[in-house]
Amino acid sequence: MRPYTAADIEAWDLTADVVIAGYGVAGAAAAVEAARAGAEVLVLERAGGWGGAAALAGGFVYLGGGTALQRACGFDDSPEAMAAFLMAAMGPGADQAKVSAYCEGSVAHYDWLVECGVPFKPVFYGEPAWEPAADEGLMYSGGENAHPFDEIAPPAPRGHLPQMENKRTGERGGGYMLMKPLVDTAERLGVEARYGMRIERLVVERDGTVCGVVARTYGERVTVRARRGVVLATGGFTYDEEMLAAHAPRLLGRAGAAVEEHDGIAVKLAQALGAGVAHMDACEVALPMDPQYLIRGMVVNDQGQRFINEDTYPGRIGQAALFQQDDQTFLVLDEEGFEEARRVSAAPEFLQPRPAWVCASASGLAAEMGLPPGALEATLDVYNRHAENGRDPLLHKAARWVRPLRGPLGAVDLRGMTAGFALGGLATGADGEVLHVDGSPIPGLYAAGRATAGIAAWGYASGISLGDGSFFGRRAGRAAARKR
Amino acid sequence: MRPYTAADIEAWDLTADVVIAGYGVAGAAAAVEAARAGAEVLVLERAGGWGGAAALAGGFVYLGGGTALQRACGFDDSPEAMAAFLMAAMGPGADQAKVSAYCEGSVAHYDWLVECGVPFKPVFYGEPAWEPAADEGLMYSGGENAHPFDEIAPPAPRGHLPQMENKRTGERGGGYMLMKPLVDTAERLGVEARYGMRIERLVVERDGTVCGVVARTYGERVTVRARRGVVLATGGFTYDEEMLAAHAPRLLGRAGAAVEEHDGIAVKLAQALGAGVAHMDACEVALPMDPQYLIRGMVVNDQGQRFINEDTYPGRIGQAALFQQDDQTFLVLDEEGFEEARRVSAAPEFLQPRPAWVCASASGLAAEMGLPPGALEATLDVYNRHAENGRDPLLHKAARWVRPLRGPLGAVDLRGMTAGFALGGLATGADGEVLHVDGSPIPGLYAAGRATAGIAAWGYASGISLGDGSFFGRRAGRAAARKR
Numbered sequence: 001m002r003p004y005t006a007a008d009i010e011a012w013d014l015t016a017d018v019v020i021a022g023y024g025v026a027g028a029a030a031a032v033e034a035a036r037a038g039a040e041v042l043v044l045e046r047a048g049g050w051g052g053a054a055a056l057a058g059g060f061v062y063l064g065g066g067t068a069l070q071r072a073c074g075f076d077d078s079p080e081a082m083a084a085f086l087m088a089a090m091g092p093g094a095d096q097a098k099v100s101a102y103c104e105g106s107v108a109h110y111d112w113l114v115e116c117g118v119p120f121k122p123v124f125y126g127e128p129a130w131e132p133a134a135d136e137g138l139m140y141s142g143g144e145n146a147h148p149f150d151e152i153a154p155p156a157p158r159g160h161l162p163q164m165e166n167k168r169t170g171e172r173g174g175g176y177m178l179m180k181p182l183v184d185t186a187e188r189l190g191v192e193a194r195y196g197m198r199i200e201r202l203v204v205e206r207d208g209t210v211c212g213v214v215a216r217t218y219g220e221r222v223t224v225r226a227r228r229g230v231v232l233a234t235g236g237f238t239y240d241e242e243m244l245a246a247h248a249p250r251l252l253g254r255a256g257a258a259v260e261e262h263d264g265i266a267v268k269l270a271q272a273l274g275a276g277v278a279h280m281d282a283c284e285v286a287l288p289m290d291p292q293y294l295i296r297g298m299v300v301n302d303q304g305q306r307f308i309n310e311d312t313y314p315g316r317i318g319q320a321a322l323f324q325q326d327d328q329t330f331l332v333l334d335e336e337g338f339e340e341a342r343r344v345s346a347a348p349e350f351l352q353p354r355p356a357w358v359c360a361s362a363s364g365l366a367a368e369m370g371l372p373p374g375a376l377e378a379t380l381d382v383y384n385r386h387a388e389n390g391r392d393p394l395l396h397k398a399a400r401w402v403r404p405l406r407g408p409l410g411a412v413d414l415r416g417m418t419a420g421f422a423l424g425g426l427a428t429g430a431d432g433e434v435l436h437v438d439g440s441p442i443p444g445l446y447a448a449g450r451a452t453a454g455i456a457a458w459g460y461a462s463g464i465s466l467g468d469g470s471f472f473g474r475r476a477g478r479a480a481a482r483k484r
Numbered sequence: 485m486r487p488y489t490a491a492d493i494e495a496w497d498l499t500a501d502v503v504i505a506g507y508g509v510a511g512a513a514a515a516v517e518a519a520r521a522g523a524e525v526l527v528l529e530r531a532g533g534w535g536g537a538a539a540l541a542g543g544f545v546y547l548g549g550g551t552a553l554q555r556a557c558g559f560d561d562s563p564e565a566m567a568a569f570l571m572a573a574m575g576p577g578a579d580q581a582k583v584s585a586y587c588e589g590s591v592a593h594y595d596w597l598v599e600c601g602v603p604f605k606p607v608f609y610g611e612p613a614w615e616p617a618a619d620e621g622l623m624y625s626g627g628e629n630a631h632p633f634d635e636i637a638p639p640a641p642r643g644h645l646p647q648m649e650n651k652r653t654g655e656r657g658g659g660y661m662l663m664k665p666l667v668d669t670a671e672r673l674g675v676e677a678r679y680g681m682r683i684e685r686l687v688v689e690r691d692g693t694v695c696g697v698v699a700r701t702y703g704e705r706v707t708v709r710a711r712r713g714v715v716l717a718t719g720g721f722t723y724d725e726e727m728l729a730a731h732a733p734r735l736l737g738r739a740g741a742a743v744e745e746h747d748g749i750a751v752k753l754a755q756a757l758g759a760g761v762a763h764m765d766a767c768e769v770a771l772p773m774d775p776q777y778l779i780r781g782m783v784v785n786d787q788g789q790r791f792i793n794e795d796t797y798p799g800r801i802g803q804a805a806l807f808q809q810d811d812q813t814f815l816v817l818d819e820e821g822f823e824e825a826r827r828v829s830a831a832p833e834f835l836q837p838r839p840a841w842v843c844a845s846a847s848g849l850a851a852e853m854g855l856p857p858g859a860l861e862a863t864l865d866v867y868n869r870h871a872e873n874g875r876d877p878l879l880h881k882a883a884r885w886v887r888p889l890r891g892p893l894g895a896v897d898l899r900g901m902t903a904g905f906a907l908g909g910l911a912t913g914a915d916g917e918v919l920h921v922d923g924s925p926i927p928g929l930y931a932a933g934r935a936t937a938g939i940a941a942w943g944y945a946s947g948i949s950l951g952d953g954s955f956f957g958r959r960a961g962r963a964a965a966r967k968r
Binding site for chain 1: 710736789856857866878920921
């Protein structure tokens, strides 16, 4: 993990101007831009093909400020509104400079994706969901239109979803349809890729400038020289149990939406050069349930208390469940709610919950759930009393979704159901330059994607990872391509 | 911040076998043991005198397993019970190896402190409090005897408090009475100390072994050679706003129980050599109120809900308030509770709360507090219904402290009142060796105290910092004194 010096390298097996480790979204974006800047680009990918976590993901890219897609769907947005939302929703500790750059460049970034060939269908999907029902291109994906963010910034949907080819089979999903055009673009630009190449070390010149990497392929060591710069884009550390235990222990045993290549190698290789890290404790957390159910019921903890407005981004419910409620939560819903949700749900079967307990009375249900006597009943009583007036003064669920829960009640057991991935990583500047703990850039070294601490310091919205990965990946690629 | 190489140093201004940066509890413990191991020891302290945060602290040292003080006060304890408590209370993510070493060595560590001259009065203080009323030596300081820990491990009080000379004036408080004997012992052993010396850089040999430091005193650069090892013991990073923003942003603006020397320099100097860090987001959090009040009332959030048993360690209430309730909490108490608490409280005036609102009815009180209608009333109703039977099935406050709250009620505004310090820091081994991100020790470099990630990964108990600082400080001192 400690760097080699250039003097340790007897011969370079491969050479390029810019060497990129990792061919997910950040690596692909970096490759395209480095190539366009005139650099000879070589991508080293550990897996047998390009894609990374991105190609397996839903495909949301968080964009706004008035993109062509937003306008085509009839939504106004501004970089200011987007920044106000992100600073509130991604904090505390969100990086103002990164958020500003991201919001100001977002419209152009959308156009760049389109120009690379990423397809977006100009149709808005307005139902509560993790993903659209079909191939719609735009959705709320961060709770922008729910409490508290609807009062903090003018809401706009910013989840931009590449158009899938076949929703039913899951083939060529959103993430694939994002990655394929980027990789095709890179290939057209002459970017070369080598697969089955696992980076092991960085190589530095005498003055500390990063000038290459050492990788391993089928047991053989490969030395790779980078004439201009190295970009680390190998993803996060969610599949390294030691790093999770040290930084994000609540995710142990609940890795989700990450790939096993996310072993933290980029973070450690750069740390070995003195790089700083940030927000290593932050996590995306998902709750495997269709929001159509959540939004119609009460999500309660094991004291029978509600703790979050059920109409917010379901990832916020997941974060609150894991970090504030010790992953001990339930969904309580009445028969009408269950039936309506099932009727309208467009989600796959694994997101369709079945109640673990059903009972004619709240107190009976609470007893079956093992909740302390009286607590769930009190929660339901207060909820229903206000719901009769279409109000939720405790947690501010929107009136549209508030109605009294009546008759037989059911409860879904959500305990221990969350899963997620770590958001923290290397401290980087707005051009993807990896920052030493003294605040200065480490010469020749860049990083992007989940190897870095990006836009999300604590909170999350769907599309942030593919968003900041592609956005700052491009910048990292351009910066790394500059001649020394 | 980046290291010098030995070749950069033209002349060494000072030389010792072991150079220790920081003269708080970790530095003093390291100095004593390094000197006893036969090393010539030099301590560099940034402030004008020894003491650090320790000398200003209450002075608790978290010890157990059956110390002489515990036995003199009539308590049984075992290293196993202590370890079971710590693994539960300091997690998730607590370091099993460190916790084991700490618990197995705890009885001997107590004897060592006594042998150094630290006075402990063999009297147990059993009242709910942050500190004893007078100069009693032993207290519960982590919620060991309350839910949930009382069912996880046999409870024993483990807060060992050096005997103060004058509780009333605060002179020669517990922390001073810990530090003075340690520093006296070090001086008797020939340890030399230089004050007004701020470390700026580490110096490494060609092979990466740390062989000295560069410090600054009154604007002048001082080069200090360490023949055998360097021990970093300059405290945490609570007074570095950039580091807080990157790692523990919720503490921004609420630093407490730290000193401004806690600028994170040790963490950054070691990171510049590739050192790993751990649990940088973990924080001690205090709530400035005498537990005599908390324990008699209901602590509620801004939805009027209880969220923690009020008889636990008040620092746990503080952590839950800041991290799980967004620092939006209140204490609700009846007249009898306020009066009784005031009558029995031995706490200083600033820990004696005054109600911000008083009202004859719960609904009136809730309205004055700005809580949503019906919520606090429901909470109180459920609480009282169970309290009539001396029970708290929601949060398991012990029967002794549970009684219905009746008549006029008052509420104390606790919103935004928490303060604390960051617990994270350098990854170290059981001998205080600083660990590179590849897991191997960085030769010649040791660290202890709040510059390191110690026993506490997330939770906390009073006495953990002076406890792990002194315990692993001793080990670091011994290890650093070994001849190369």
